[in-house]
Amino acid sequence: MSRIACDLFWERGVAATTGDDIAAEAGLSTRTIWRYFRCKESCVEPVLALSAKRFIGLAERWPAELSLAEHMAADMIENPLSEREIADEVAALRIATMSATEPALRTSYLMVHDEMERAFVPVIARRLGLPDDDLTARLCAAAVTAAFRVVDEDVGRRAIVDKEKVTQEEALALIDRAIRDATNGRLGGPVTVK
Structure with a gap:
């Protein structure tokens, strides 16, 4: 039903x-729709959540x-998406x-990104060697999630609305730059394991 809502809205x-x-x-x-969703726009949240869940799994x-x-590029080869995905x-x-x-x-879109941010905190905390409740880990999760949101919106507009060809390499370079800029270089690159 979420896929149907996405298609109809588009x-x-x-x-x-x-x-x-x-x-x-x-x-x-x-009546069934209103039992599970607070408004028609929230019907898209399950599809958006699948994308967020895939990213957290990758992370x-x-x-x-x-x-x-680099990891995203390698992971896309090792774990290719199905046609449905x-x-x-x-x-x-x-x-x-x-x-x-x-x-x-926008409200539904941002609610899913908020859930993604919360799921990303422990991933970042482990990567930076910090406790899950550390302010830096939480701030980095917020920054990275916001960076992904901005890149998704930019790439989405360019590829879907403007019909511009955006290569995987270009999209990954945008992600890399956005994450490094958003976290002041603290996150995005390789880390030294202590």
């Missing part, structure tokens, strides 16, 4: 899509000797792009 627009439309396309009652596999961009990533980028002008959609 094809028709948020204003032109109702909860009834989402329910009908999903073969569910409208948990991040070896100390590689930068995040690629379609979900495209849907998530579309929602990221649309969220710039749709406040209610």
Whole structure:
């Protein structure tokens, strides 16, 4: 149903899509939609959460000797996305792009990023050799999550709206730069294991 909501919002627009439309396309009652979602825009959160969960899984596999961009490139080869996962990533980028002008959609988008940030704190804490509740680990998680959000919005707009070809290398370079800039160089690159 979340995938259906993403598709309908992209094809028709948020204003032109109702909860009834989402329910009908999903073969569910409208009442069922409202039982599980606080508003029609929140129907996209499960697809966005899949993308966030994939990133956290990738981050948990991040070896100390590689930068995040290097790890992402290698991990994409070792753990390629299925066609369904690629379609979900495209849907998530579309929602990221649309969220710039749709406040209610933005709320759902940011709520998922908040959950991703919380899940990223222990990954960063381990990487920096800090306790999970350390302020630096929490600040770095917030900065990295914000950097990813900005890159996703930029790449999404360029690739999906402007139809510009954005290579994997270019996207990874943007991620690398954004993370290093956002954390003042503290995170993104390889670390020395003590």
